[in-house]
Amino acid sequence: MKQLTKTDFILYKECDKNVWIKWHKPEEYNKFEISEFEQSLAIVGNEVEELARTMSIFRGGYLIDKRSHGAQELTKKLIAEHTPVIFQAVFGTDKYLAATDALVWNAAANAYDLYEIKMSSALGDDVADSIGDTEDVSGKPEKVDKKKELQYEYDLAFQVNVAKHCGVTFNKKYLLRPDKNYIRVGKIDPDKLFALTDKTEKVSDDFQSITLSEMEGAYVYLSEEKMPVGNCKCYYKGRSAHCTSFSISNLDVPKYSVHDLNRIGSSKKYLKELLDDKILKIDEVPEDERIIPKEAKEGEKPKKPRKLNQVIAYKTKKPIIDLEAIKKELDHLSFPLYFLDYETYPSAIPLFDGYHPYQNIVFQYSLNILRSKDAKLEHEECLILDGDPAERLVESLRKHIGDTGKIISWSKKFENSRNLELAHLVPSGANFLKDVVRRTYDLMDIVENQYYIHHDFKGSSSIKKVQPVLAPKYSYKELAVGNGTAAIEAYRQIFKGELIGAAVEEKKQQMLKYCQYDTEVMYEIWKFFTDLVK
Numbered sequence: 001m002k003q004l005t006k007t008d009f010i011l012y013k014e015c016d017k018n019v020w021i022k023w024h025k026p027e028e029y030n031k032f033e034i035s036e037f038e039q040s041l042a043i044v045g046n047e048v049e050e051l052a053r054t055m056s057i058f059r060g061g062y063l064i065d066k067r068s069h070g071a072q073e074l075t076k077k078l079i080a081e082h083t084p085v086i087f088q089a090v091f092g093t094d095k096y097l098a099a100t101d102a103l104v105w106n107a108a109a110n111a112y113d114l115y116e117i118k119m120s121s122a123l124g125d126d127v128a129d130s131i132g133d134t135e136d137v138s139g140k141p142e143k144v145d146k147k148k149e150l151q152y153e154y155d156l157a158f159q160v161n162v163a164k165h166c167g168v169t170f171n172k173k174y175l176l177r178p179d180k181n182y183i184r185v186g187k188i189d190p191d192k193l194f195a196l197t198d199k200t201e202k203v204s205d206d207f208q209s210i211t212l213s214e215m216e217g218a219y220v221y222l223s224e225e226k227m228p229v230g231n232c233k234c235y236y237k238g239r240s241a242h243c244t245s246f247s248i249s250n251l252d253v254p255k256y257s258v259h260d261l262n263r264i265g266s267s268k269k270y271l272k273e274l275l276d277d278k279i280l281k282i283d284e285v286p287e288d289e290r291i292i293p294k295e296a297k298e299g300e301k302p303k304k305p306r307k308l309n310q311v312i313a314y315k316t317k318k319p320i321i322d323l324e325a326i327k328k329e330l331d332h333l334s335f336p337l338y339f340l341d342y343e344t345y346p347s348a349i350p351l352f353d354g355y356h357p358y359q360n361i362v363f364q365y366s367l368n369i370l371r372s373k374d375a376k377l378e379h380e381e382c383l384i385l386d387g388d389p390a391e392r393l394v395e396s397l398r399k400h401i402g403d404t405g406k407i408i409s410w411s412k413k414f415e416n417s418r419n420l421e422l423a424h425l426v427p428s429g430a431n432f433l434k435d436v437v438r439r440t441y442d443l444m445d446i447v448e449n450q451y452y453i454h455h456d457f458k459g460s461s462s463i464k465k466v467q468p469v470l471a472p473k474y475s476y477k478e479l480a481v482g483n484g485t486a487a488i489e490a491y492r493q494i495f496k497g498e499l500i501g502a503a504v505e506e507k508k509q510q511m512l513k514y515c516q517y518d519t520e521v522m523y524e525i526w527k528f529f530t531d532l533v534k
């Protein structure tokens with residue numbers, strides 16, 4: 001009979017049905033290929049764990065490198081001998097299986113202390129966040145992610161419970177993770193890089209009991225042979241909350257559905273009403289008062305009927321265009337125009353001096369320059385794959401970007417966050433970079449503010465949805481490196497020396513082509529809007 005692992009238990013807590021599909025319909029579950037980015041996350045996770053093992057508290061540790069029954073026997077033996085440090089000790093019962101990252105013998109307590117090593121940083125930010133475009137550049141302290149902290153506590157409690165079943169109790173329960181406040185200077189010092197959090201109080205006896213009953217519930221649910229009936233829990237959530245298994249449990253939901261309505265994630269009551277009324281398709285959404293914003297009070301800016309516009313555009317299959325607003329946006333863009341895009345690598349372990357864990361390393365940019373309306377589009381680029389690119393990249397950028405004109409990006413928060421970080425890393429370029437931030441215009445605003453709505457945007461302002469409509473001659477699908485995560489993985493492979501000889505040059509060309517695509521696509525979209533308002 002299958003054993004419940006802590007990974008599946010944590011997944012189960014997020015979504016029971018998804019794990020049921022993983023257990024009983026693996027071919028369906030695995031139908032969605034793991035992205036290169038997910039693969040690289042696993043590699044980064046291993047790198048973090050290997051580095052943590054070199055900390056002084058773990059000196060001379062014994063690594064059990066198998067998960068088989070033999071590993072459990074070896075664990076028993078090592079524990080009976082009070083082996084000072086054990087990595088990957090394995091505990092199993094007929095229902096559960098847990099591997100612990102590190103156990104350290106505590107002679108004073110006559111028991112082992114448990115250490116769980118996590119790749120996410122101690123401030124609740126993680127690699128996925130850091131490649132997104134939602135970062136706070138205000139310099140405010142980051143908040144602790146309570147949901148994630150609780151998840152880690154369940155993770156520890158799972159291990160404690162399984163070990164207890166095997167007759168082993170732990171003294172302290174710790175989390176170890178890269179400390180975002182650590183700044184690399186010279187060789188990495190693992191003792192300083194990792195922050196220790198004592199979770200012993202949180203993983204109390206009561207918490208362990210609660211976890212145990214949830215583990216038992218999970219085991220019963222997952223052992224059920226029949227697929228749980230009905231739609232899954234995310235049926236009442238917006239598209240961004242859905243996992244790849246959504247379509248398996250919700251056969252009645254079309255690919256483009258009311259789950260894609262603009263900002264529907266924050267209109268849960270309305271989404272529930274639609275679904276309970278069996279309204280699934282966008283063109284079936286009634287144009288009633290629920291999607292017409294209330295009249296603005298005095299002094300308030302009137303709200304846009306965002307959902308209504310999306311529905312009308314889809315029903316009529318005609319774009320909704322606010323020519324005046326687009327013209328106003330474009331009129332303030334003074335030449336030369338610089339279409340700029342960065343590629344970055346968020347390294348869990350800082351690769352260079354001055355960086356903290358997960359800080360994005362800007363290793364590449366593409367720049368298309370339009371000096372006047374009728375000028376020929378120029379192209380510049382920079383790709384640095386050896387050593388810290390910051391100084392050389394800023395120097396190159398300074399050569400390419402003049403003192404006047406607008407810099408255009410798509411979702412400028414990301415590029416500007418990088419500019420401010422670069423200003424910190426390269427003080428001699430700080431004034432220039434701050435000026436770049438001031439002069440950057442976000443082309444996405446035209447779509448985001450609904451000055452141009454196309455039914456094929458499907459309620460999104462992501463460039464992935466906008467490009468096929470407004471710059472159709474480009475196709476990312478035909479590129480070998482065709483998205484940001486593939487570029488991250490390409491950088492990692494070259495930096496780690498996993499590619500050699502001609503393969504490096506080939507990959508470089510693919511990276512350059514991809515980044516250039518991004519800025520050319522931006523130019524095409526700008527041109528589309530400019531021609532529209534001529």
Ligand code: SF4
Nearest residue numbers: 015232233234243246
């Ligand atoms: S979409 Fe369905 S299967 Fe996926 S996480 Fe949500 S509830 Fe679970």
